[in-house]
Amino acid sequence: MDWDRDGGDWPNREASQFIAARPHRWHVQVMGEGPDLLLLHGTGATTHSWRDVLPLLAKHYRVIAPDLPGHGFTKLGRHNRSSMEAMAEDCWTLCDELDVAPHAIIGHSAGGAVALRMAQIRQGPATVIGINAALGDFDGPAGFLFPMMAKALSMTPFVSLAFSQLTTRTGGVARLLDGTGSTIDARGRKLYARTVASAAHVEGALLMMAQWSTRAAREGLPGLKIPVTFLAAENDRTVPAKVSRHAATQAPNGCYISMGRLGHLAHEEDPNLAVRLILDAIPQT
Structure with a gap:
C-alpha cells in the first residue's frame, strides 16, 4: 500500500507516523496520554481494524x-x-525505538x-x-500442507497481484468477511477491500501464514505469571471460542470472557463492548 495514494482518508490519519526500526519501516498510530497500551491486529488486517477502538482507549491511555x-x-x-517469533521480537524493537513500555498488550x-x-x-x-486469539495450528496433514502452500504462493512472482485482483473483482472480499461470522459497517468493508487490492499487503499476509506456528506461545502459557484475559465471540467462524476457553485454563492467571454472539471481528462490530472489557481487564497502575 502507498501512503500518498491510499492514506489520504485513512482512519485516525492524524495519529500516523513512520518509524524505521530494524529491519522494517513501520507505520504506527499513537494517540492519547498515560500508561502505554500496544494494539496488535491480526493476519490480513491493518491499523484500520482498531479505527473505533483506538480513540476510545486513548481517552485513558497512550495507545500505540x-x-x-x-x-x-x-x-x-x-x-x-x-x-x-520474529514479529514478537521486532515489535519489541519498535517499542524500544519509540521508548514505549507497554502496560498492557492487546492483540486480535x-x-x-x-x-x-x-x-x-x-x-x-x-x-x-x-481478542479471539488465534492460538491453534492446523491439525493433521493441513499442519504441513497449508504453510507449504502459502510459502509457495508467496514466492511465486505475480501470485499476490493476481490474488489481489481476482479477489477484488469477484466479490471475494465480501465472502471473506462474511466467513468471519461478523457483520461490520460499510466503511470497514471498504477498508478491507482497499487492503486486499494491494499486492504487497497480500504478499505480507501470505508470508505470515507461510511462517506461522503458535506452538511457542501455547507452550509458554503455564509459565506466564501475569494476568491473561481471553475475550472470545461465540459466533467466530475463524477461531472457535473453544480455543480461548482452553488457553485460559493453561495460564496460571488466565481468564475467559465471552463477547456473546459476535464474530471474529468482534471489536469492529461492537467497539464499545470491546473497550469496556479491555479497560476492565487492565490492572490499575
Whole structure:
C-alpha cells in the first residue's frame, strides 16, 4: 500500500507516523496520554481494524497501534521476519525505538498470539488481552500442507497481484468477511477491500501464514505469571471460542470472557463492548 495514494482518508490519519526500526519501516498510530497500551491486529488486517477502538482507549491511555510487518503501510524489511517469533521480537524493537513500555498488550487473532509471545520473551507488560486469539495450528496433514502452500504462493512472482485482483473483482472480499461470522459497517468493508487490492499487503499476509506456528506461545502459557484475559465471540467462524476457553485454563492467571454472539471481528462490530472489557481487564497502575 502507498501512503500518498491510499492514506489520504485513512482512519485516525492524524495519529500516523513512520518509524524505521530494524529491519522494517513501520507505520504506527499513537494517540492519547498515560500508561502505554500496544494494539496488535491480526493476519490480513491493518491499523484500520482498531479505527473505533483506538480513540476510545486513548481517552485513558497512550495507545500505540502498528501495522504488522508486510501489512498495510509497514514495509517488510526481510522476508524471513514474518513468523510469530520474529514479529514478537521486532515489535519489541519498535517499542524500544519509540521508548514505549507497554502496560498492557492487546492483540486480535494472530496479534493475540504475538502479544502472548512478547510477554513470554521479555518481562514488562502487566497483562495481555487476546481478542479471539488465534492460538491453534492446523491439525493433521493441513499442519504441513497449508504453510507449504502459502510459502509457495508467496514466492511465486505475480501470485499476490493476481490474488489481489481476482479477489477484488469477484466479490471475494465480501465472502471473506462474511466467513468471519461478523457483520461490520460499510466503511470497514471498504477498508478491507482497499487492503486486499494491494499486492504487497497480500504478499505480507501470505508470508505470515507461510511462517506461522503458535506452538511457542501455547507452550509458554503455564509459565506466564501475569494476568491473561481471553475475550472470545461465540459466533467466530475463524477461531472457535473453544480455543480461548482452553488457553485460559493453561495460564496460571488466565481468564475467559465471552463477547456473546459476535464474530471474529468482534471489536469492529461492537467497539464499545470491546473497550469496556479491555479497560476492565487492565490492572490499575
